Structure formats: C-alpha cells, structure tokens
Amino acid sequence: MADSFQAPRGTRDILAPESERWRLLVQRFAEAAGQAGYAAVIPPMFEDLGVFERVGEATDVVRKEMFLLAEREGEARQALRPEQTASVCRIFAQHRPATPWKAWYAGSNFRYERPQKGRYRQFDQVGAEVLGTDDPDVDVEVIALAWRFYEQLGLRQVKLLVNSLGDGQGRADYTAALRRHFEDNVDALSAQSRETLQVNPLRVLDSKRPEDAEVVAAAPAMVEHLSDEDGEHFARVRAGLDALAIPYELSPRLVRGLASSTRTTFEFAAEALDAAQNAVGGGGRYDGLVADLGGPSVPGVGFALGVDRILLACDAEGVFAPPPSAVDVFVVCTVAGTDSLVLVDELRRAGLGADRAFDGRSMKSQMKAADRSGAKVAIIIGSQEQEAGVVAVRPLRVEGEQRSVARADAVRTVQGLLGTAG
Ligand code: AMP
Numbered sequence: 001m002a003d004s005f006q007a008p009r010g011t012r013d014i015l016a017p018e019s020e021r022w023r024l025l026v027q028r029f030a031e032a033a034g035q036a037g038y039a040a041v042i043p044p045m046f047e048d049l050g051v052f053e054r055v056g057e058a059t060d061v062v063r064k065e066m067f068l069l070a071e072r073e074g075e076a077r078q079a080l081r082p083e084q085t086a087s088v089c090r091i092f093a094q095h096r097p098a099t100p101w102k103a104w105y106a107g108s109n110f111r112y113e114r115p116q117k118g119r120y121r122q123f124d125q126v127g128a129e130v131l132g133t134d135d136p137d138v139d140v141e142v143i144a145l146a147w148r149f150y151e152q153l154g155l156r157q158v159k160l161l162v163n164s165l166g167d168g169q170g171r172a173d174y175t176a177a178l179r180r181h182f183e184d185n186v187d188a189l190s191a192q193s194r195e196t197l198q199v200n201p202l203r204v205l206d207s208k209r210p211e212d213a214e215v216v217a218a219a220p221a222m223v224e225h226l227s228d229e230d231g232e233h234f235a236r237v238r239a240g241l242d243a244l245a246i247p248y249e250l251s252p253r254l255v256r257g258l259a260s261s262t263r264t265t266f267e268f269a270a271e272a273l274d275a276a277q278n279a280v281g282g283g284g285r286y287d288g289l290v291a292d293l294g295g296p297s298v299p300g301v302g303f304a305l306g307v308d309r310i311l312l313a314c315d316a317e318g319v320f321a322p323p324p325s326a327v328d329v330f331v332v333c334t335v336a337g338t339d340s341l342v343l344v345d346e347l348r349r350a351g352l353g354a355d356r357a358f359d360g361r362s363m364k365s366q367m368k369a370a371d372r373s374g375a376k377v378a379i380i381i382g383s384q385e386q387e388a389g390v391v392a393v394r395p396l397r398v399e400g401e402q403r404s405v406a407r408a409d410a411v412r413t414v415q416g417l418l419g420t421a422g
Pocket of ligand 1: 280
C-alpha cells in the first residue's frame with residue numbers, strides 16, 4: 001500500500017459545512033466592503049522578500065516566520081505573504097490609483113508559527129485599506145466597517161482596543177523614552193525582547209511573554225508623548241467612535257506588527273476565546289509605508305481580520321451557523337438513458353439547485369439519497385412515467401401530495417411548489 005499523507009503541520013482541510021460557512025463569511029465581508037465603497041484587490045500570494053522586510057524588520061513575523069521560496073539564480077529572493085497590507089502598499093506604489101484608494105481583500109497568508117488552536121501556518125484574513133488620506137474620519141470608517149461586520153455575524157463579545165502611536169518627533173521622543181525604560185530594566189527582559197530592543201523598542205511592548213509582562217506594564221505610554229497634531233487626530237478618532245456609539249477601551253501599550261505603524265492602532269479581542277489567541281483582527285495607520293516601498297508619500301490606514309479565529313469565536317458564542325447547503329430538487333430516475341441528465345440540466349438552467357443519483361441505483365436507494373440531500377422536492381422518473389411522457393413530483397419538505405405532471409411542465413411545477421416561479 002502506498003504511504004498515506006496528511007495535511008501539513010499547521011494547515012487544516014476545510015470541508016462542508018465549515019467550508020460553506022467560510023465562503024459565506026467572505027461573501028458577507030465583500031458585501032459590507034462593497035457597500036462602503038471599497039473595491040476588491042487581489043495581490044499575488046508571494047512577493048519579493050524585500051516587500052515584507054521593509055514593512056516589519058523588527059517583527060517576529062519577518063525575522064522568524066517567513067515561508068521562503070527556493071532561491072533562483074538571478075532573481076530576487078521571494079516569500080509567501082505573511083499578511084497583505086505590504087502587498088496592497090506595493091500595489092499602490094506600482095499602479096498609483098486615484099486617491100483615496102479604498103481596497104478590500106480576502107485570502108490566505110503563511111507564517112511559520114508553532115501551531116495551536118487558533119494559530120496556524122496557513123490562515124485566512126479579510127481586510128480593507130484606505131490609501132491617500134489622513135482624515136481621522138477614515139480611521140473611524142475602517143474601524144466601523146470591521147465592528148459592524150462582527151456585529152452582523154452575530155458576535156457580541158468583541159472588545160475594541162485603541163491606541164495612538166503618534167508620529168514624527170513625538171514618536172521619536174517616545175521611542176527614546178521607551179528605550180531608556182527597557183535598558184534600565186534589561187535584566188528582567190526575556191532574551192527575545194532584549195534582541196528586539198536593539199532593533200525597535202516599540203516592538204518590545206508587543207511581547208506576550210510572561211517574563212516581560214511586568215516591565216512592559218511599567219513602560220511609559222505613548223499618549224503622554226503625542227504632539228499637538230497627533231493628539232488632536234486621536235481625539236477626533238475617539239469622538240467619531242463615540243458618535244457611532246462604538247465602545248472601545250484605550251490600550252496605551254498596544255502596538256502592532258508593522259514597523260511603520262503610526263497614529264491610530266487598534267485590535268479586536270474576542271472575549272469568548274482563550275486570551276492567548278483571542279485577537280480576531282487588528283489594524284491601524286501606516287503613514288510612511290508606501291514611501292518605504294518606493295512609492296509616493298501617502299498616508300494609509302486599514303485592518304485585517306482573521307477568518308479562522310472569527311469562526312472559532314462564532315462557535316464559542318454559538319452564532320453564525322453554517323448555511324443550509326441543500327439543493328431544491330432531487331431527480332430520482334430508474335430508467336436507462338439521458339432523461340435524468342437532461343432534466344437536471346434544465347432545472348439548473350432555470351436557477352434551481354438540482355442534484356441526482358448515479359450508478360443506476362435502486363429506487364429505494366435513490367429516495368434515501370434524495371432525503372439526505374435535503375431537497376424540498378423529488379422528481380421521479382420510472383418506466384411508467386417515461387412511457388407516458390410524465391414525471392412524478394413528490395414534495396419532501398414542502399406541503400402537498402405527490403402528483404403526476406407532463407414532462408414539459410416539470411420545471412414549472414417545482415417552481416410553483418417552491419414559490420420561485422417567474
Ligand atoms: P496580524 O497581522 O498578526 O495583526 O493579524 C491580524 C489577524 O489575523 C489577527 O488578529 C488574527 O485574527 C489573525 N492571525 C494572525 N496570525 C494568525 C495565525 N497564525 N493563525 C490564525 N490567525 C492568525
């Protein structure tokens with residue numbers, strides 16, 4: 001016997017009904033984003049490594065978790081994308097669309113992580129980005145887009161955390177103050193955080209390692225170092241959230257993945273999930289990122305929401321059940337020939353969900369399959385029906401008696417029963 005294979009470590013096979021729920025989630029997001037004036041963008045699954053390095057030099061994601069592709073002579077080193085904001089900014093720099101450019105995306109990302117529940121090596125995100133404006137209303141708009149999306153799925157236990165990381169001199173002063181704080185306490189930091197400190201002290205705030213907790217908690221807060229302009233920007237973001245009655249918590253030590261994060265930063269935590277993996281989304285501003293990627297100096301703001309974790313949160317809250325995946329009608333046919341093929345095709349072209357049995361099964365076995373399919377109606381073709389040019393229409397999950405109708409009236413009869421005529 002040949003060796004059998006399993007899905008690679010950190011990946012999952014998503015089968016029905018979960019796969020259907022997954023697709024519905026992405027569809028709902030697409031609708032919500034479309035309704036807010038965002039158009040889809042489809043970045044490549046891999047980029048030149050430099051694109052990701054520019055974005056997150058000091059982050060674990062870029063330093064340790066990249067899925068590098070094999071080196072090819074004469075070509076830049078490439079990597080599978082660990083997230084999509086970098087690609088979206090690279091796309092902006094390359095194509096220069098008119099601003100504000102509002103784009104949404106959905107798809108898989110790859111990080112070489114230690115897998116556990118809610119943390120995978122291939123995981124999916126839906127996200128949205130707005131490039132070309134630093135209007136605080138846009139920060140509020142993207143937060144609201146994510147917030148209303150969670151709400152629409154039925155989630156009620158999502159907490160919004162917000163912070164401002166400032167920019168310019170205020171940010172530089174703060175970074176210096178942070179560096180001093182961590183250097184003064186360097187002995188109490190984990191080895192990883194000591195390393196991170198060398199590259200970017202802000203990133204140390206993001207450490208979830210228990211040994212760092214105390215020093216991180218005592219670190220100075222950015223909000224105390226905001227310039228007047230950044231303080232005003234943040235105040236307007238908060239006022240906007242208040243106006244929309246979106247509740248939030250100020251989280252003065254919240255920082256996120258991007259090295260070039262500026263100003264507004266936010267995260268969504270699902271309180272129904274274990275604290276270690278409860279971030280169901282996050283985002284913020286990255287006003288220098290497009291320029292870092294060789295583009296014009298345009299501000300940007302956006303978010304990415306983790307599809308895998310949102311669905312875990314939905315399970316934990318008992319909301320957003322898988323959609324019913326039943327067909328409308330099931331064709332049971334016990335005669336040889338093409339009757340079944342033709343009728344099923346006709347039904348489908350009329351917009352009905354139609355399925356059938358194969359392999360010339362017995363009537364009994366086909367009726368069982370019809371029942372399992374969840375179809376509301378069965379159409380039966382036996383030898384008697386075939387000879388008489390009729391079909392038997394049997395309601396399975398709608399009111400009514402079985403009746404015999406002319407073959408030519410089959411589709412119309414089913415539509416009548418389902419109330420989908422015309
Ligand atoms: P990040 O870019 O790390 O802030 O990720 C944004 C969102 O993607 C997080 O809030 C999670 O919901 C999700 N996410 C990130 N990494 C993973 C992973 N390894 N497995 C599952 N979901 C993830």
